[in-house]
Amino acid sequence: MTMSALPSYSDPLPPNPSRPRRVRPRKSQKPHQALAIETAAKLSVNIVLILTAVSTLAKLVPYNLDQRAKLQVLEAEVLSLAGQVDALKTDFDRNFDPRQTINVMQQENIRFNPKQRQVVWLKDKTEQTATTGQHPAPSADLSAADQALEAAPAHLDPAHLDLDAAATFPPTQD
Numbered sequence: 001m002t003m004s005a006l007p008s009y010s011d012p013l014p015p016n017p018s019r020p021r022r023v024r025p026r027k028s029q030k031p032h033q034a035l036a037i038e039t040a041a042k043l044s045v046n047i048v049l050i051l052t053a054v055s056t057l058a059k060l061v062p063y064n065l066d067q068r069a070k071l072q073v074l075e076a077e078v079l080s081l082a083g084q085v086d087a088l089k090t091d092f093d094r095n096f097d098p099r100q101t102i103n104v105m106q107q108e109n110i111r112f113n114p115k116q117r118q119v120v121w122l123k124d125k126t127e128q129t130a131t132t133g134q135h136p137a138p139s140a141d142l143s144a145a146d147q148a149l150e151a152a153p154a155h156l157d158p159a160h161l162d163l164d165a166a167a168t169f170p171p172t173q174d
Contacts, residue, residue, distance in 0.1 A: 095104055105111075 094100055
């Protein structure tokens, strides 16, 4: 025999009756039962998630419809106010346009341009005669344009008088 410091392991050791035997835990008798429990747990969690999602959608759909209805109302109001906004923009641009300052001042103010002749409409002689019974007396302080208007035939409608011709009379010396 050869001498070696290591014992040989070729022969298995006989069981020692004095040493207790280790009991290995055995795998469960039914390996499919654990897999079934795990699958059932996953399925129940997924069902809870699906129910939560469905209930949330059930609450959000009416809210979404309500918001869309409000949006349509607001869009209709925007369209109706767009015309007013355009009119206000046009008026604003006209009021602050330096080329139209004189026209705007004349429209917004009682005063007139001193270079402009004022036209005063008088009643027809036939209307004055019918209402008072007397013919109106000519006034001495009438301007040439006013005298031309009084001298116009009674059958002429004042709306059809040529105002440019009346305004071209030479200015009176006061």
